[in-house]
Amino acid sequence: MSMAEQNIGVKAAREPLLSVRGVKTYYGNIIALKGVDIDVNEGEIVTLIGANGAGKSTLMMTIFGNPRAREGTIRFAGQDITKMPTHEIARLSIAQSPEGRRIFARMTVFENLQMGASINGMAHFNEDLERVCTLFPRLKERLQQRGGTLSGGEQQMLAIARALMSRPKLLLLDEPSLGLAPLIVKQIFDIIKELNKKDGMTVFLVEQNAYHALRLAHRGYVMVTGNITMSGTGKELLENPQVRAAYLEGGHH
Numbered sequence: 510m511s512m513a514e515q516n517i518g519v520k521a522a523r524e525p526l527l528s529v530r531g532v533k534t535y536y537g538n539i540i541a542l543k544g545v546d547i548d549v550n551e552g553e554i555v556t557l558i559g560a561n562g563a564g565k566s567t568l569m570m571t572i573f574g575n576p577r578a579r580e581g582t583i584r585f586a587g588q589d590i591t592k593m594p595t596h597e598i599a600r601l602s603i604a605q606s607p608e609g610r611r612i613f614a615r616m617t618v619f620e621n622l623q624m625g626a627s628i629n630g631m632a633h634f635n636e637d638l639e640r641v642c643t644l645f646p647r648l649k650e651r652l653q654q655r656g657g658t659l660s661g662g663e664q665q666m667l668a669i670a671r672a673l674m675s676r677p678k679l680l681l682l683d684e685p686s687l688g689l690a691p692l693i694v695k696q697i698f699d700i701i702k703e704l705n706k707k708d709g710m711t712v713f714l715v716e717q718n719a720y721h722a723l724r725l726a727h728r729g730y731v732m733v734t735g736n737i738t739m740s741g742t743g744k745e746l747l748e749n750p751q752v753r754a755a756y757l758e759g760g761h762h
Contacts, residue, residue, distance in 0.1 A: 532581035543735040556714040556722040559732035565715040604677035606668040614657030625674030641670040662693035719756035
C-alpha cells in the first residue's frame with residue numbers, strides 16, 4: 510500500500526472535498542436524479558459507472574450548477590455550492606472536461622489552452638503550458654493547429670489539458686473514453702493515474718467503460734436510473750458478480 514492510499518483513510522475523517530447529499534434533479538417534470546449521495550475525498554480517484562442514460566452526466570452537470578439540484582446539497586471544500594452560478598463554481602478550483610469534448614473547434618490548441626488558463630487570470634500560464642505539453646506530447650506538436658482538425662483522441666487530450674490549465678483541486682471527467690480507440694483510451698487513463706499519483710490530483714470520473722474506470726479508481730459508485738445502487742473500492746466492484754454481469758461481460762471488456 511502506497512503512502513497516498515494510507516493517507517486516504519486519514520483524510521476521510523475530514524470533510525470530503527466534494528459531498529453530494531440527497532440531490533434530486535429534474536428535466537421539466539421528469540426526475541433524473543432521485544436523491545443521490547456521493548463523496549469524493551481529497552487525493553482520491555472516484556468513478557461513477559452505469560449504463561447509458563442512468564443519469565451519470567446529469568450528476569456531473571448538476572455539480573456544476575446546470576441543471577440545478579431541486580433538492581439536496583452539494584458542498585465543495587466546505588462550502589455550499591448548490592445554488593451558486595456555474596461561472597462562480599468554475600472559479601472555485603473545480604474544472605470539468607465535459608462529455609463530447611466540447612473544445613473550441615475554430616481556435617488553435619494554444620488558444621484553447623489560454624481559455625482554460627483565463628479562469629485564474631493566466632497566473633502561471635507558461636509553467637502550466639509546459640506541464641500539459643509534457644503530459645500530452647501530441648498537443649505540443651499541434652499548438653498552432655485548429656482544435657477542429659485534431660483527431661478524436663487528440664481532442665479529448667486537449668479537453669483534459671484545457672481543464673488542467675486552471676490548476677483545479679478537483680477534476681471532473683465526463684466519459685473521457687467515449688468513441689476512442691482502445692490504445693488511446695489506455696493512454697488517457699494512464700495520464701489520469703499519473704496526475705493523481707504525482708500531483709495528488711483529486712478526480713471524479715464518469716465513465717461507461719466500467720473495466721478501465723474501476724481498475725483506475727480508489728472507489729466507485731454504480732448508478733441505475735438516477736439512484737446509487739452500490740458503492741465500494743474499485744477492486745470490490747470489479748469482483749462483484751452483479752457488476753460483472755451488468756457492466757463487464759458480453760461486450761464490456
